[in-house]
Amino acid sequence: MSKQILVLPGDGIGPEIMAEAVKVLNLANDKYALGFELSFDDLGGAAIDRYGVPLADETLARARAADAILLGAVGGPKWDAIDPAIRPERGLLKIRSQLGLFGNLRPALLYPQLAEASSLKPEIVAGLDILIVRELTGGIYFGQPRESKVLENGERMAYDTLPYSESEIRRIAKVGFDMARVRGKKLCSVDKANVLASSQLWRAVVEEVAKDYPDVELSHMYVDNAAMQLVRAPKQFDVMVTDNMFGDILSDEASMLTGSIGMLPSASLDASNKGMYEPCHGSAPDIAGKGIANPLATILSVSMMLRYSFGQVAAADAIEKAVSLVLDQGLRTGDIWSEGKTKVGTAAMGDAVVEAL
Amino acid sequence: MSKQILVLPGDGIGPEIMAEAVKVLNLANDKYALGFELSFDDLGGAAIDRYGVPLADETLARARAADAILLGAVGGPKWDAIDPAIRPERGLLKIRSQLGLFGNLRPALLYPQLAEASSLKPEIVAGLDILIVRELTGGIYFGQPRESKVLENGERMAYDTLPYSESEIRRIAKVGFDMARVRGKKLCSVDKANVLASSQLWRAVVEEVAKDYPDVELSHMYVDNAAMQLVRAPKQFDVMVTDNMFGDILSDEASMLTGSIGMLPSASLDASNKGMYEPCHGSAPDIAGKGIANPLATILSVSMMLRYSFGQVAAADAIEKAVSLVLDQGLRTGDIWSEGKTKVGTAAMGDAVVEAL
Ligand SMILES: CC(C)[C@H](C(=O)O)[C@@H](O)C(=O)O
Numbered sequence: 172m173s174k175q176i177l178v179l180p181g182d183g184i185g186p187e188i189m190a191e192a193v194k195v196l197n198l199a200n201d202k203y204a205l206g207f208e209l210s211f212d213d214l215g216g217a218a219i220d221r222y223g224v225p226l227a228d229e230t231l232a233r234a235r236a237a238d239a240i241l242l243g244a245v246g247g248p249k250w251d252a253i254d255p256a257i258r259p260e261r262g263l264l265k266i267r268s269q270l271g272l273f274g275n276l277r278p279a280l281l282y283p284q285l286a287e288a289s290s291l292k293p294e295i296v297a298g299l300d301i302l303i304v305r306e307l308t309g310g311i312y313f314g315q316p317r318e319s320k321v322l323e324n325g326e327r328m329a330y331d332t333l334p335y336s337e338s339e340i341r342r343i344a345k346v347g348f349d350m351a352r353v354r355g356k357k358l359c360s361v362d363k364a365n366v367l368a369s370s371q372l373w374r375a376v377v378e379e380v381a382k383d384y385p386d387v388e389l390s391h392m393y394v395d396n397a398a399m400q401l402v403r404a405p406k407q408f409d410v411m412v413t414d415n416m417f418g419d420i421l422s423d424e425a426s427m428l429t430g431s432i433g434m435l436p437s438a439s440l441d442a443s444n445k446g447m448y449e450p451c452h453g454s455a456p457d458i459a460g461k462g463i464a465n466p467l468a469t470i471l472s473v474s475m476m477l478r479y480s481f482g483q484v485a486a487a488d489a490i491e492k493a494v495s496l497v498l499d500q501g502l503r504t505g506d507i508w509s510e511g512k513t514k515v516g517t518a519a520m521g522d523a524v525v526e527a528l
Numbered sequence: 529m530s531k532q533i534l535v536l537p538g539d540g541i542g543p544e545i546m547a548e549a550v551k552v553l554n555l556a557n558d559k560y561a562l563g564f565e566l567s568f569d570d571l572g573g574a575a576i577d578r579y580g581v582p583l584a585d586e587t588l589a590r591a592r593a594a595d596a597i598l599l600g601a602v603g604g605p606k607w608d609a610i611d612p613a614i615r616p617e618r619g620l621l622k623i624r625s626q627l628g629l630f631g632n633l634r635p636a637l638l639y640p641q642l643a644e645a646s647s648l649k650p651e652i653v654a655g656l657d658i659l660i661v662r663e664l665t666g667g668i669y670f671g672q673p674r675e676s677k678v679l680e681n682g683e684r685m686a687y688d689t690l691p692y693s694e695s696e697i698r699r700i701a702k703v704g705f706d707m708a709r710v711r712g713k714k715l716c717s718v719d720k721a722n723v724l725a726s727s728q729l730w731r732a733v734v735e736e737v738a739k740d741y742p743d744v745e746l747s748h749m750y751v752d753n754a755a756m757q758l759v760r761a762p763k764q765f766d767v768m769v770t771d772n773m774f775g776d777i778l779s780d781e782a783s784m785l786t787g788s789i790g791m792l793p794s795a796s797l798d799a800s801n802k803g804m805y806e807p808c809h810g811s812a813p814d815i816a817g818k819g820i821a822n823p824l825a826t827i828l829s830v831s832m833m834l835r836y837s838f839g840q841v842a843a844a845d846a847i848e849k850a851v852s853l854v855l856d857q858g859l860r861t862g863d864i865w866s867e868g869k870t871k872v873g874t875a876a877m878g879d880a881v882v883e884a885l
C-alpha cells in the first residue's frame with residue numbers, strides 16, 4: 172500500500188534545502204521499500220505568488236489526504252508589506268490548526284561534533300538533549316476574540332485572547348508524559364500560574380494527567396525561571412511541555428543553546444501521529460538562492476517523519492547515522508563551519524548524506 | 529525638605545538583604561545629607577501573616593505617600609496553598625498597578641570581576657551591558673476579562689486577555705527611546721507582530737514614537753528570535769523595550785547571561801519618576817534565614833533609587849563604586865563565589881560595602 176507524502180518547499184532557502192531532503196527521502200524510499208509517493212505544492216509566500224493566498228484550499232485538501240507532510244520554511248521580506256490576514260505565516264498557522272497538529276516536538280540536541288559552535292561553555296552544554304513539547308493549535312495564537320479597534324476617546328487599542336480548555340491541555344500533557352517515559356523519565360511543565368488563569372488550569376490538568384504516569388517525575392516551573400534555567404543549567408531538563416506562546420520562545424532559546432540550529436528538525440503531530448515535519452530554523456531570506464544553506468535539519472526532519480508517522484525505525488536510524496558520519500568526515504555548511512573543517516554548499520552536503528546512506 | 533522612603537523587606541531572604549541595604553542607605557543619607565526618612569511595612573507573605581492580605585490598604589496608602597519604595601522580594605512555599613487571589617505575588621502586582629509603575633528598568637550587566645560566573649563563553653558576554661525596558665502595568669498581567677469556568681459539556685476552560693492601548697504603548701516606548709538616547713542609541717522593540725493583534729499595534733505605535741527620536745536607531749524583533757539572539761550574540765543589544773509578559777521572560781533570560789543575577793537591581797517608575805526599587809532575583813526561600821544571601825542587588829537598588837528618583841548622581845555613583853571595590857577585594861557571597869575568592873555572608877558583605885563607602 173503506497174503512502175502519500177506532500178512536500179511543501181516554501182520560501183527563501185526552503186526549495187534548496189528541500190531538494191536535498193528529497194534526494195535522501197527518495198533513496199530511503201528505494202532502499203527500505205517504503206512505498207512513498209511524493210507530490211509537491213506551495214505554502215507561504217510561494218503560495219501567495221501562485222494562488223493569492225498563503226494556503227490554498229486545494230493545498231489544504233492535499234495535505235489532509237496525505238499521510239505526512241514535509242515542509243521547508245515560509246516567509247520573507249517580499250511579502251512583508253502584505254495584508255496581515257494573508258501573510259505567509261498565516262498559511263503555516265492555518266495548516267497547523269486545520270489539520271489538528273497540536274503536538275509539536277522540538278528537540279534541542281547538541282551534536283558532539285559541533286560542541287564548539289555553542290555560545291555556552293562546553294561543560295554546560297556537553298551532551299545536551301532536551302525535547303520541548305509545544306502545544307501548537309491553541310492558546311493565544313488562535314484565541315478569539317482578538318481585535319484592533321478605535322476607542323470612543325479616539326485612542327486605538329488591540330487585544331488577543333489566551334484560552335485553554337481541559338481537553339487541549341490534557342492531550343498535550345499526555346504527549347509530554349509519553350515522550351518522557353521513553354526518554355529520561357523527567358517532565359517539566361512550564362507555565363505562569365502565579366499570574367495567568369489559563370496557566371492555573373494548565374497546572375491543575377497536568378497534575379491530573381500525572382496520576383497515570385507514576386514512573387515519570389513531574390516538576391512545574393514558571394516561564395521566566397525556565398528561560399533563566401535554560402541558560403544556567405540546561406542539562407537539568409529532559410522533556411519540557413508548555414503552551415503555544417511559551418513553547419515558541421523557549422524552543423528557540425533552547426535550540427540556540429546547541430549552537431546548531433541548522434541541525435534541528437521538528438514534528439507537528441495530530442491525535443493519530445499523522446504529522447508535518449520541518450526544520451526549526453526559518454526561511455533565511457538573506458542567504459536564499461546562494462546554495463549555502465544547511466540542509467541537515469530538513470534531512471533530519473525526514474528521519475523524524477519515518478520514525479514518528481511510519482514507525483520505520485531502521486530507516487530513521489540510518490539517516491541519522493549518515494548525518495553523523497558526514498559530520499565526522501568534517502563536512503560543514505557555513506553556519507556550522509569552524510577552523511580546520513571542510514566548507515561545503517547545500518547540494519554537496521545533501522550528496523554526502525546520500526553517499527553515506 | 530525630608531523625603532519619605534518606604535522599605536518593604538518582604539519574604540524569604542528579603543529581610544536579610546534589606547538589612548544590609550538599609551545600612552548603606554543610612555550611611556549615604558548622612559554622608560550626602562539626603563534628608564531621607566525611612567519607614568517600614570510588609571508586603572507579600574509577610575503581609576498575609578500580619579494583615580491577612582498581601583498588600584494592606586494602609587500599606588498602599590503609605591506607598592502612595594512615600595517618595596520612593598525599596599522592596600526586598602516576595603513569595604515562598606509557606607503561602608503556596610493559599611487562595612490564588614491573595615497570594616504574595618498579588619501584593620506585588622497590585623502595588624505596581626495601583627501606583628502606575630509602568631516603566632520597569634532591568635539592566636543586565638556583566639561585572640568584569642564575575643565574568644567567569646557566566647555559563648556563556650567569555651568572548652560572548654565580556655562587556656555585556658543591556659537594559660531591558662519592560663511594560664509593567666498592562667498586557668496579559670492585568671487584562672480583563674479573565675476567567676476560569678466550566679463549559680456546558682462539563683469541561684473546564686480558562687482564559688486571559690492581552691490588551692494594549694496606544695497610550696500605554698506610547699509611554700513605555702518613550703522610556704525605551706529616552707534610555708537609548710543616554711546610552712548606546714540603539715533600541716530594539718520586541719513583539720510577536722506576525723501572530724498577535726496587540727503586537728501589531730505595539731509595532732505601529734513604536735514606529736510613530738520613533739519619529740521624535742531620529743538619533744536613536746530602532747529595530748524590531750520577534751520575541752522567539754530575541755530569546756535566541758540573547759543566547760547567540762547578546763552584545764548586539766543596547767536597550768530592548770517590550771511588553772509585560774515578554775519582558776518578564778527576556779529580562780530573566782538576559783540577567784542569567786551575566787551569571788550574576790544576585791547583582792542586578794531594577795527600577796519600576798511612574799510617569800513622574802517616582803519609583804519602586806528591588807533586586808531582580810526572588811525571595812530564595814531555600815536559603816532564607818541562613819545569612820548567606822547576596823545583598824548586592826538590593827544595595828545597587830538603593831543606588832538606582834538615588835539616581836532615578838532623586839537625581840543624586842554622586843551618591844549613586846559612590847555606592848556603585850563601593851560595590852565594585854568590594855568585588856575587587858575578592859569578597860563573594862556563595863552565589864558568586866569561585867576558587868581563590870573569599871566567601872562571606874550577607875552581613876559581612878553589607879559591612880564591607882559600608883566600609884568601602
Ligand atoms: C512563523 C511563526 C508564526 C511561527 C510561530 O510563531 O509558531 C514560528 O516562529 C515557529 O515557531 O514555527
Ligand SMILES: CC(C)[C@H](C(=O)O)[C@@H](O)C(=O)O
Nearest residue numbers: 365366395603617620621776
Ligand atoms: C512574582 C511575579 C508575579 C513577577 C512577574 O512575573 O512580574 C516576577 O517574576 C517579576 O518579574 O518581577
